[in-house]
Amino acid sequence: MQRALVCGAGGFIGGHLVRRLRREGMWVRGVDLKAPEFAPSEANEFVIGDLREAAVCAGVCDLAFDEVYQLAADMGGAGYIFTGENDAAIMQNSALVNLQMLEAARRAGVRRMFYSSSACIYPAHNQEDADNPNCAEDSAYPAAPDSEYGWEKLFSERLYLAYRRNHGMATAVARFHNIFGPEGTWTGGREKAPAAICRKVAEARSGDAIEVWGDGEQTRSFLYVDECLEGTIRLLRAGEAGPLNIGSEEMVSINQLVAMVAEIAGKRIEVRHVPGPLGVRGRNSDNRLIRERLGWAPSQPLRAGLERTYRWIEERVRGGVGAWGR
Numbered sequence: 001m002q003r004a005l006v007c008g009a010g011g012f013i014g015g016h017l018v019r020r021l022r023r024e025g026m027w028v029r030g031v032d033l034k035a036p037e038f039a040p041s042e043a044n045e046f047v048i049g050d051l052r053e054a055a056v057c058a059g060v061c062d063l064a065f066d067e068v069y070q071l072a073a074d075m076g077g078a079g080y081i082f083t084g085e086n087d088a089a090i091m092q093n094s095a096l097v098n099l100q101m102l103e104a105a106r107r108a109g110v111r112r113m114f115y116s117s118s119a120c121i122y123p124a125h126n127q128e129d130a131d132n133p134n135c136a137e138d139s140a141y142p143a144a145p146d147s148e149y150g151w152e153k154l155f156s157e158r159l160y161l162a163y164r165r166n167h168g169m170a171t172a173v174a175r176f177h178n179i180f181g182p183e184g185t186w187t188g189g190r191e192k193a194p195a196a197i198c199r200k201v202a203e204a205r206s207g208d209a210i211e212v213w214g215d216g217e218q219t220r221s222f223l224y225v226d227e228c229l230e231g232t233i234r235l236l237r238a239g240e241a242g243p244l245n246i247g248s249e250e251m252v253s254i255n256q257l258v259a260m261v262a263e264i265a266g267k268r269i270e271v272r273h274v275p276g277p278l279g280v281r282g283r284n285s286d287n288r289l290i291r292e293r294l295g296w297a298p299s300q301p302l303r304a305g306l307e308r309t310y311r312w313i314e315e316r317v318r319g320g321v322g323a324w325g326r
């Protein structure tokens, strides 16, 4: 039986990844600081541990793993990443996890190891035009990310590539672009735009106004979590180094996102624009390279994933579901 180790298995994407690998018939060990919030982990074994510590990393690598997925990071939405208040913690925590985990995996003889970088590594100056952002993989340098979170990701990308060159590991790096779906953070300050908007619309009555940060004309694309996993697994198993974008090319403004969610909810929703942390003006995935390298790219419409996500958040807002209810 093939074995996988998922670091960050208590998080949003990690939780979904564990489930997906188990369905494929793999034996899976998950590790995280915390258990998943919204559904019990489906991992064969779930270890609570701090991956900033070398001994914990060595301990979770004590089996022969065919695949290691390193998704653990100190992470959040714009309200966490872009205010500046958490910069030192973000850089310290995430860099330590990557340094320790990669070295432990090397010592344990792991060959295939995946790392989740982010679209946040792209230079801010290429994303000032809401209609024409440039996120082609080779536009990353000269580097100028707009957050320390992005700088740490860029450093860690290079770390995984260096281990590939110097230690012969088959490391693979993806740059995820705004992943969303059920069982993601939807309240409390770390949630991202799709979840925040779904929650605000679910809480509103028809005719109410919801608050949106900025003028709402900033653009983004959002990728449903199942397609993110598909790309992740394909990338690692193809033996490609990356970095490759894993994102959707269906770019929408935040105002358009609100309109789409309101339509799904069947409510008339007004928007009140308020100051808030914004990030770059425009961002979209550029999928030319992933199509070329993997012969595959995400293709599902945003609306389909939003419908599932809205229903999941709406159930929680209504309060009709227990902690682990589905």
Ligand code: NAD
Binding pocket: 007, 008, 009, 010, 011, 012, 013, 014, 031, 032, 033, 034, 049, 050, 051, 052, 070, 071, 072, 073, 074, 075, 076, 093, 097, 116, 117, 118, 119, 175, 176, 177, 178, 179, 180
């Ligand atoms: P998440 O915050 O839900 O999951 C990350 C998990 O890492 C959390 O459960 C957290 O407890 C764990 N973690 C943090 N520090 C740890 C430590 N010291 N030891 C053990 N576990 C630790 O985030 P997510 O949305 O599932 O993202 C997964 C990965 O994908 C992250 O690396 C993130 O940076 C990257 N990414 C995500 C997105 C997105 O839109 N969700 C976009 C770009 C990149």
